Amino acid sequence: MSGRPPIDGAADLLRAQMRVGHLSSPTTTEDAWSAFARFGRLRFSTADSPDVDGLLFQYGVYAFDGPEAFSLDLTRQFDVLDDEGDHDHFVQVHCELVYEPVPALAALGNFSSWFFHDSGDDLERWLAAFTARDAWAVIREHSPVKVEVYRETV
Template identity: 60%
Template sequence: MRVGPAIDEAVGLLEGELRSGRASGAGLGTEDAWLAFLRFGRRPFAVPDVPDADGLLFQYGTHAFDGPATFTLDLTRQFEVCDDDGDHDHYVQVHCELRYAPVPALDALGSFESWFFHDTGDDLDAWARGLTERPAWAVLGALGPAEVRVYREQA
């Protein structure tokens, strides 16, 4: 087991990063949420010592999961949970979901996803930089989300 806070603390820790990332009285912008998510993503957690037990997901697209179609940027941290024998049991995903008002520039982005796993030897800063260097980031970074949701789900 790797050392760090328990997975049960993840939502509160992400919410704390989001609160500390915004200027006093200001709404949370896309860039603020991204930087808060990266701070959260750097924090080690108590996860099993198995491959891909702790991953970050950056994904966006227009979806109609629980109402009208909405463009969503979903920043997710996924933790693997193992049973008492050390075998995979399930995943816990902590989402920071940014939903945007409908504008043609967002619909034109289509959909995209990219994963980062802590145990691969890849560089988190290089992964993050690669995402913000994509042309879509100029569109996302210029807009403020209409809604931000933080939640946990079991997958």
């Protein structure tokens, strides 16, 4: 799609959205969510297909890089196609918020939900569904101990 930014710049655009809100240090959960929602509304140069540009909201207690911690991972995933239009690889841009694994957060368990642009689903309804969840009220009451925006190829 011409006129849309390339996916190669997606991580920088998410970082820019994080700055738009004049995020304080440390970043609050609400600030990061607002930045991710703005980022999710941006459209990128991708194929017009319902599964090439997706948003993922997921949380749970994990031990990826050390001791267990509660993680809220807000991810944008792009399906990169080869010259024939077939899947080649994914590019994921993450905004990961890590919290102390306090009992209230651990009690939330694990949750994940996907949204895909061009699938016919309503983005604003998908975004609003999370702030309406009981779990959101619990998560937003806690401050992340680490916030990281990064890109990975999978």
